[in-house]
Amino acid sequence: MRFTKDHEWVSVAGDVATVGITQYAAEQLGDVVFVEVPDVGKTLNKGDSLAVVESVKAASDVYAPVSGEVVEANGSLSVTPETVNAEPTGGGWFAKVKMSDPSQVDGLMDQAAYDAYLASL
Amino acid sequence: MSETAEITLKTPLNAAHRALGARMVPFAGYDMPVQYEGVLAEHRWTRExxxxxxxxxxxxxxxRGADPFKSFEKLVPGDYQGLKLGKQRYSLLLNKDGGILDDLMAGRPDDDGLFIVVNAACKDADFALIADALKHEATLERLDDRALLAIQGPEAAEVMAKHDPKLAELGFMECTRLALFGVDCFVSRSGYTGEDGYEISIPADAAERIWHALLGDARVKPIGLGARDSLRLEAGLPLYGHDADESTSPVEASLTFALSKRRKEEASFPGAQRILKELSSELGRKRVGLHVKEGAPAREGAEIADSTGKVIGKVTSGGPSPTLGHNIAMGYVPPASAELGTELKVIVRGKELAAEVVAMPFVAQRYYRKPA
Known part of the structure; x- marks a missing residue:
């Protein structure tokens, strides 16, 4: 699993990256009450809004950590958005992206680097 | 919600919030708790x-002054000369055009003038305005050495009755001055959640002791500003600076209940000409409640469109209603679209979501009415 400074994670299998937010991000958001996931087929550039997560208080964007095409979206979050809080790095994933440039993953933090980054906040 | 990065002020309970693990945020220049265990849990706890x-x-x-009630009426549309000892009234500080400068509570907990409570973000401007406008007839004393607590919910009365049985007898919008926890308090039966409850003004140096004493009751939990906002939204209560501001009149803001009968007859409050005209006919827009029937919550700033897709207004507050289990909002629309049952759209991130004009409060208020 690799991480961004905006607290997204990606898990790579072949050229497909599964994207979610970290435990830290889920705790910061508080109770998630609504999730908007991208349409399958949508092309995203790294840094584009991939999903929107809504807590009681506010809406927050989740940014694409890598560029590519959405090949699967986690539609179950429309029924059970609280999964983002319960299992942020598991069942709370947002989308799977077929990467156009898999080398972008190399630019993301590994677990040790992300832990150090969290400790610095 | 005016935030400032300048000097961050602290309430006397700042250390107590941090000790409870609250998440702190800047609000109206203060470092305030937005949540303790979580907005949803706190919201539900308050309702239950x-x-x-x-x-x-x-x-x-x-x-205070020769007749502070008469003096105060120069600035607000409420009947304060008719306010009996032990009562309080909601009112609006108006500019000369009838625009709302702030909303407030003013009451007579004792026989010593008028006790006024205003919004944090507006307090410096409000108090400067009141003091200056009435300087030849009344004196305004800021009570910056007092803290203010609110205890809200169906069990609030039982909790407070334990400390003084008289508090159970206080009716909604009644107030009193009494010794509670061994200190001098102003207590009113009122709040900002739609629930029964009290607002309690206490000396700042006793705040931490009283906070802990109240939390010592298993029925009581600390609630942050996050749930305060979702609770007041469900109760249909406007948040000043969002659902009402200087550009809105009391009629537009659907706050005509704050215009007392005698004051309307006398047409003697700031902006009376415009406001009375709006009451009889000409109104450009009106604050309404919306049930957003699908999709994401519609937040402040979301556009409201009619059934043809024409943009007719904006959402001023909105979000999920934990009690109802669907999204709700308040916003301004032309009177022609303000009828209950009108089908409208709200536009969230480019998507048109079905919405319907519904009555406020969204969740029934449960104020304590004294038996007649």
Missing amino acids: HAGLFDVSHMGQAKL
């Missing part, structure tokens, strides 16, 4: 039990 809020950032003052 009793929630304790630190609202010490709000402005408290006493207005």
